[in-house]
Amino acid sequence: MEQTQTSCKPSGTMPTGTGCSSQASDDSALGLKLDDGSLSAEVVNKVTTHPCYSPEGHKYARIHLPVAPACNIQCNYCNRKFDCSNESRPGVVSKLLSPAQGAKRFSKVKERIPQTNVVGIAGPGDPLANPAATLATLKAVALAEPDVHLCVSTNGLALLEQVSALKSAGVSHLTITINCIDAAIGEKIYPWVYFNHKRLRGRQAAQTLIDRQLAGLKAAVAAGMLVKVNTVLIPGINDHHIEALSQELKNYGALLHNIMPLISDPAHGTYFGLTGQRQPTEDEVSTARQAAGTNMAQMSHCQQCRADAVGHLGQDVDLNDMASSESEVDSSVLVAVASKSGVLIDQHFGYAQSFAIYRVSATAIERTEQRTVGQYCVGDDCDAADSRMDASLQALSGVKHVLCSRIGMTPWQALEQHGVMPSTEYALFGIDDALEQLQSQLLENGQLQAVPSTTIKEAM
Numbered sequence: 001m002e003q004t005q006t007s008c009k010p011s012g013t014m015p016t017g018t019g020c021s022s023q024a025s026d027d028s029a030l031g032l033k034l035d036d037g038s039l040s041a042e043v044v045n046k047v048t049t050h051p052c053y054s055p056e057g058h059k060y061a062r063i064h065l066p067v068a069p070a071c072n073i074q075c076n077y078c079n080r081k082f083d084c085s086n087e088s089r090p091g092v093v094s095k096l097l098s099p100a101q102g103a104k105r106f107s108k109v110k111e112r113i114p115q116t117n118v119v120g121i122a123g124p125g126d127p128l129a130n131p132a133a134t135l136a137t138l139k140a141v142a143l144a145e146p147d148v149h150l151c152v153s154t155n156g157l158a159l160l161e162q163v164s165a166l167k168s169a170g171v172s173h174l175t176i177t178i179n180c181i182d183a184a185i186g187e188k189i190y191p192w193v194y195f196n197h198k199r200l201r202g203r204q205a206a207q208t209l210i211d212r213q214l215a216g217l218k219a220a221v222a223a224g225m226l227v228k229v230n231t232v233l234i235p236g237i238n239d240h241h242i243e244a245l246s247q248e249l250k251n252y253g254a255l256l257h258n259i260m261p262l263i264s265d266p267a268h269g270t271y272f273g274l275t276g277q278r279q280p281t282e283d284e285v286s287t288a289r290q291a292a293g294t295n296m297a298q299m300s301h302c303q304q305c306r307a308d309a310v311g312h313l314g315q316d317v318d319l320n321d322m323a324s325s326e327s328e329v330d331s332s333v334l335v336a337v338a339s340k341s342g343v344l345i346d347q348h349f350g351y352a353q354s355f356a357i358y359r360v361s362a363t364a365i366e367r368t369e370q371r372t373v374g375q376y377c378v379g380d381d382c383d384a385a386d387s388r389m390d391a392s393l394q395a396l397s398g399v400k401h402v403l404c405s406r407i408g409m410t411p412w413q414a415l416e417q418h419g420v421m422p423s424t425e426y427a428l429f430g431i432d433d434a435l436e437q438l439q440s441q442l443l444e445n446g447q448l449q450a451v452p453s454t455t456i457k458e459a460m
């Protein structure tokens with residue numbers, strides 16, 4: 001790292017951010033600081049040319065490439081959607097991309113918005129729960145445009161073992177979401193963590209995650225990455241803990257702290273949304289930022305972007321026109337329907353013993369077969385049936401969407417991880433009506449090759 005001294009010295013907190021100062025200035029900031037505590041010219045440049053690290057970077061644009069669907073933990077505030085064009089929140093995307101599609105999208109966007117100098121991978125799941133796709137995408141982008149800043153956003157569970165691969169791929173900016181350093185708080189945020197081939201729950205899950213996050217943070221800082229920490233502010237859960245957390249983040253060498261308000265809505269289908277967990281008020285967010293600001297430089301201009309956001313912060317561009325020119329748009333998709341009555345979407349995923357399979361294209365909705373499955377939920381046990389899930393996944397092979405009246409969080413996650421999108425949006429709709437609405441949505445989002453007219457026919 002270049003060690004040219006600049007006039008940019010740590011100067012206490014940076015509530016709106018000048019981008020070149022930070023109070024996180026002890027030795028654990030390792031390679032980022034010069035002997036007198038100021039930031040090196042290289043670091044200052046990397047900070048001020050990134051729109052999220054500094055308001056000074058506002059003239060630059062970023063692109064998030066949605067190549068990472070799976071996640072290795074569950075947060076009570078997160079419900080990812082892979083085919084959603086109308087919600088503006090983290091974790092949703094219009095369409096998942098392969099690494100090749102991601103690199104192609106970047107090149108097209110770069111042509112259209114030449115100020116795009118940051119390529120980030122932020123989901124819709126966790127980039128490091130999808131390491132092959134993440135690294136392949138980063139490498140393809142770096143090959144096309146060596147000067148771009150590569151950025152990854154992770155929950156940190158798998159960070160420690162990926163730091164050197166990320167570094168070799170050229171990742172300079174890293175975001176870790178750390179919501180607490182106390183497992184008693186963490187168990188209220190994370191229902192489970194999947195680590196070392198085991199699903200951990202309760203305090204053990206939270207402690208494992210926290211330990212791995214801090215070890216990953218330390219390793220990333222030591223590798224010279226500029227680490228920003230995201231913290232989701234959840235009233236009554238971690239709001240009293242923010243100052244202690246920021247003190248620890250400073251000790252571990254994080255450069256910037258981004259306290260983001262919880263987004264919570266029953267319609268999102270998250271645990272917090274369904275249990276009525278409220279969002280913080282603006283005053284509560286600013287109190288938390290002030291408390292954390294005694295330790296850490298604060299980011300306060302985060303837009304809580306979608307995992308496929310493109311453009312300048314706050315001025316996202318619409319990708320619909322681009323989506324239709326990206327290859328691999330399906331000409332038809334298979335949809336599995338869970339129905340007791342045979343007329344309505346009125347069956348819980350876990351209680352279905354068979355699914356009606358439909359092929360949906362732009363011109364037709366055709367019933368192709370009935371597939372039998374072993375019932376996933378047995379008694380009250382709808383959440384601990386890994387082997388039954390494997391059987392369901394096999395039975396649903398080739399299917400892209402499952403329509404059902406209800407579904408548990410665990411099977412939802414497992415389906416998502418295998419590229420199948422469950423939906424309870426059409427609960428109690430007539431099957432024909434639901435399929436027509438899904439068809440329109442897929443066409444609108446550019447996920448189906450468009451050709452006019454719609455017919456429903458029975459092919460059985």
Ligand SMILES: C[S@@+](CC[C@H](N)C(=O)[O-])C[C@H]1O[C@@H](n2cnc3c(N)ncnc32)[C@H](O)[C@@H]1O
Pocket residue numbers: 071077078079090091122123124125126127153154155175176177230231232260261262263264304307
């Ligand atoms: C969708 S995540 C993807 C990256 C990675 N899986 C993670 O959690 O850091 C991007 C950011 O959005 C945040 N996020 C997700 N759902 C949120 C919600 N309902 N309210 C506030 N922030 C949320 C996450 O905590 C994370 O900081």
Ligand code: SF4
Pocket residue numbers: 071072073074075078079091123124125126155
């Ligand atoms: S780690 Fe990220 S993607 Fe995974 S559940 Fe939490 S917010 Fe969602």
Ligand code: SF4
Pocket residue numbers: 051052062120301302303304305313
């Ligand atoms: S979510 Fe915040 S940190 Fe991430 S790209 Fe958007 S503005 Fe930047």
